[in-house]
Amino acid sequence: STLLMQAAAALARQGHRVVYVSGEEAVAQVRLRAQRLGAADAPVELAAETNVEDILTTIGDGRRPDLVILDSIQTLWTDLADSAPGTVTQVRAWAQAVVRYAKSTGAAIVLVGHVTKEGQIAGPKLLEHMVDVVLSFEGDRHTAYRILRSSKNRFGSTDEIGVFEMGEGGLRPVADASL
Numbered sequence: 001s002t003l004l005m006q007a008a009a010a011l012a013r014q015g016h017r018v019v020y021v022s023g024e025e026a027v028a029q030v031r032l033r034a035q036r037l038g039a040a041d042a043p044v045e046l047a048a049e050t051n052v053e054d055i056l057t058t059i060g061d062g063r064r065p066d067l068v069i070l071d072s073i074q075t076l077w078t079d080l081a082d083s084a085p086g087t088v089t090q091v092r093a094w095a096q097a098v099v100r101y102a103k104s105t106g107a108a109i110v111l112v113g114h115v116t117k118e119g120q121i122a123g124p125k126l127l128e129h130m131v132d133v134v135l136s137f138e139g140d141r142h143t144a145y146r147i148l149r150s151s152k153n154r155f156g157s158t159d160e161i162g163v164f165e166m167g168e169g170g171l172r173p174v175a176d177a178s179l
Contacts, residue, residue, distance in 0.1 A: 001034065003137060003148070004069050004110060006170050009039030017067035019059050023050040025073030025125045036168040050085065052094040056101050064105050070098070071112040073127065084160075088126060095130050128152060139166070146171065 005020070012018040022030050027046045034040040045065075049055050055076075064083050070076060077085040081093040094109075102109045113130065128134050132154040139146035148162035162179040 001112070002037065002166070003070070003114065003146075003171050005030075005034055005037055005039055005044075008036070008044045008067065008069060009034065009042035011067055012042040012044045017045070017063050018067045018069075019045045020067045020069045020071070020179060021047045021049055021055055021059075022071050023048070024072060039170075045121065050077055052076055052097050056097065059107075060101075065107050067108045067110065068144070069112065073111050073113045087167045091127055095127055098129060125147045145174065 008018045009022055019029060025048065029045050030048075034042070034044070034046070036090050047055070047058060049058070053115040055070070060069055061172050071090065072087045076094050078094040078097060080097070081087075081089045083089045098109055098111070101107065111127070113127070115136070116173065131152075132150040133150060135148060135150050137146060137148050144166045146164045146166060148164065152158065163174040164171040165174050
């Protein structure tokens with residue numbers, strides 16, 4: 001969430017329309033994180049919603065968003081499936097709607113998923129097959145360093161990683177991770 005908020009703010013400051021939809025936190029909580037990161041001045045549109053039809057209708061108003069962040073996949077649901085959020089049926093149904101929206105508009109969509117204690121992405125594995133890129137953001141609570149790595153990339157290599165250091169002002173890239 002920290003890395004995505006920083007990226008969202010940077011893109012919004014460049015004039016891109018960015019929408020951050022939280023299914024777990026209230027808008028006020030997301031705004032507090034943005035303030036801690038010095039990103040509250042960025043024109044990122046914030047919403048707290050879990051129903052995919054409502055989300056797609058709302059972001060469809062006005063100029064097409066360049067980036068939509070949906071945080072998190074475990075909370076999303078659609079009226080098209082009669083089952084609990086996070087189930088295979090629900091994830092398949094809402095993910096298909098989101099993919100259709102992305103393909104028809106050209107908007108980039110980031111889906112945030114959480115990791116289980118075993119290190120696996122929580123929720124149905126089928127979602128990994130429906131998306132273009134799968135990134136994991138790893139780190140230990142006892143160290144300031146975090147690693148961003150790709151396990152799937154339809155458009156390029158998965159052989160590179162990003163190393164970040166967590167500080168009071170958020171994450172900053174580490175230029176030379178060997179130090």
